[in-house]
Amino acid sequence: MVEFGHILQILYSNMANKKERSLVIVKPDGVQRSLIGEVVKRYEQVGLKLVGIKMIIPTEDQVEAHYMVNPDFKTNVGTKTIESYKKKGETPPTENPEEQGEFVLNGLKKYMVSGPVVVMCWEGLHVIDVVRKITGGTEPRTSDVGTIRGDYVLDSYQLADTDNRAVRNLIHASGNLEEAGKEIILWFDESELIDYRLVQEQILYDVNLDGILE
């Protein structure tokens, strides 16, 4: 039963789906920088709908389960980091993606439990892509101007790796529909996610914009 929403997400992944869902976390640095409101505002103003929200202090086990919803997490994050170093003409700490990934996961386990985080579920058309676009690229050093990570923080792989910690980039946002489905189940009970209609959905999604003029 709990898996139902997740299965639906995957089933409809090739269709335009106004009820696509993404899991967003304002990480401990985002909460400490007093950016909860700013983050919510950015996703709200584009037309997305908040369907679940809570503040918690995660455990290391929850953090590990969260990132390992994708069994290739360590290899992926390691490869991405090594490529990023090389693109800038810098030397990565290791040439082994798995080793780099292990290091990142350990850093994340310390970072994410260091204080309260705000876990949110956002819903709307192309929500995964739209949230990632607004959030910006993983490394704040190169995140685009205008994105949350680009505008509010300045960390780098280089400093994080030198200081033996995770990159502080304010936010987690699901990478794809499959990850989102698994992450949402991890952080929310079905009863904590609310199905409701926002009046603005009529303007965003209805085929005909009728009923505006009296």
Ligand code: ADP
């Ligand atoms: P994203 O959060 O943009 O989806 P990833 O899934 O690749 O990025 O990585 C998860 C998180 O791990 C990042 O948000 C960041 O906090 C941290 N991280 C990624 N790469 C590194 C690295 N090389 N060193 C330290 N922390 C990292």
Ligand code: MG
């Ligand atoms: Mg990710």
